[in-house]
Amino acid sequence: MTTPTYFDYDSQCWIVDGHVQRCGHPEMMNCQCYGRIHEGEPATAEQKKQWDDRLSALRTTCHVTY
């Protein structure tokens, strides 16, 4: 099983290797992005589920294509 890297559309942040990635905004901007607040935290079950759903969606698409 590979460690997934994907964009979580609900939280608007990147998940890299199963951990929340910090947003790319400058330090002084004081943004309240999910990635800023939860940087380095492990992906939640909900975020993992979102990834699983996307994988199964891809598989479904493949089957439809053939």
Ligand SMILES: [Zn+2]
């Ligand atoms: Zn930000």
